[in-house]
Amino acid sequence: MPTENAVGPFQFGQHDVRIERRETVFQGFFRMDKLWLTHPRFGGDEMPLFTRELFIRGDATCVLPYDPDRDEVVLLEQFRPGVLGREQSPWLLELVAGMNEDGETPEQVAQREGQEEAGLQFGQLEKICEYLVSPGGTTELIHLYCGQVSSEHAGGVHGIEAEHEDIRVHVVAFDEAVAMIADGRINNAAAIIALQWLQLHRQRIRQSWSAP
Template sequence: MTKPFQFKASDVTIEKRETVFRGFFQMDKLWLTHPRFDGRTMPEFSRELFVRGDATCVLPYDPERDEVVLLEQFRPGALGRDQSPWLLELVAGMNENGEHSEDVARREAEEEAGLSFSKLEKICNYLVSPGGTTEMVYLYCGKTSTESAGGLYGLEDEHEDIRAHVVSADEAITMVNDGRINNAAAIIALQWLQINRPALRAGWQ
C-alpha cells in the first residue's frame, strides 16, 4: 500500500488565477491540474477560493475555579438555520502580517473579554475548510482568572458587540454535547479541555 502524502504542493499546476471579488474578504478563481492517485493527470478544472487570513482562537480557563469564559456574539453565517445566530465562541482574532499567534491571543483577550493570560497552552493548528478557504486557525487554551470576568466588550468601530459569559467547565462541555455550542474552534478546544483538564489543573495551579 502507498503511504499517505505522496504528493506535494509542487505537484499542483495553477494554469491561471484571478481575483473575482475583493471587499471585506477576497474571492479568487483558480484553473489548475494535478496528478491522480491512479497515475493519470487530472484534466484542468476550476475552483473558487475564499482567500482569508489566518486566525487565532483561545479558550480562557481558570484552573482553580474550573471555569471558562465564552463570548456571545452575532454571526451572519448562522442565519437561515434552526438556531440563534448569536453563538457562544472563544476569544478570537485575525493574525496581522508578521504577528505571532500568541500575541494575537493576548491582544484579543483584552479587547474582547478584559482578560489577561499568565500561560498559553497550544492545542493545535487546523485548516478551517480547505475545500474552499485558505484560513488556518491557531488554537490555544489560556490560563486566566474568572473572579471578575464577564460583561460587555467589543470595538464599536469594528461593529463588535460581545457579551462575555463565565461558565463552569462541566456546563460548557455539556453545551458541546447537546449542540448548543456548534462552532469548530469551541468544540475542539472544549473537547481538548475535557481530555486534558486533570493534568492541566495539576500543572497550572
C-alpha cells in the same frame, strides 16, 4: 491487508499542483479568487483543467480562557451571519479569537484579542493544535490555544466599535460548557475542539496552573 504496491499517504506535494491562471473575482471585507488548475491523479494520469473558487481568509488564533482554580471557562457571545437561515440563533458561544496580522505571532494575537474582546490577560498559554477550517474552499488555518485566566471578575460587554463588534462575556462552569456541546448549544469547531481537549488534559492543567 495492504498489497505489495500500496502507496502511503502524501504521495503528492505543493509542487505537483499546476495553476494555469488565477483571478481575484471579489475583494471586500474578504477576498475570493478563482483558480484554473490541474494536478496528477492517484491512477497515474493527470486531472483535466478545472476551476475552483477559493476564499482567501488568512490565519486566525482562537483561545479557550480557563480558570483552573474556579474550574470555569470564559465564552463569548456574538452575532455570526453565517448562521442566518438556520433554525438556531445566530448569536453563538465562542472562544476569544482574531485574525493574525502581518508580523504578529499567534501568542501576540491571543493577548491582543483577549484584551479587546473580553478584558482578559492570559497568564500561561498552551498550544492545542493547528487545523484547517474548510480546506475544500478556504485558506484559513486556526492556531488553537488554552489560556490561563482569572474568571472571578470576567463579564460585561466588549469589542471594538469601529469593527462592529458587540460581544457579551459569559463565565461558565467547565461541566456546563461540556454539556452545551452535547445538547448543541455550542456547535462551532474551535470551541468544541478546545473544550474536548481540556476534558482530556484538565487534571494536568489544573495541577500545573492552579495557585499554590
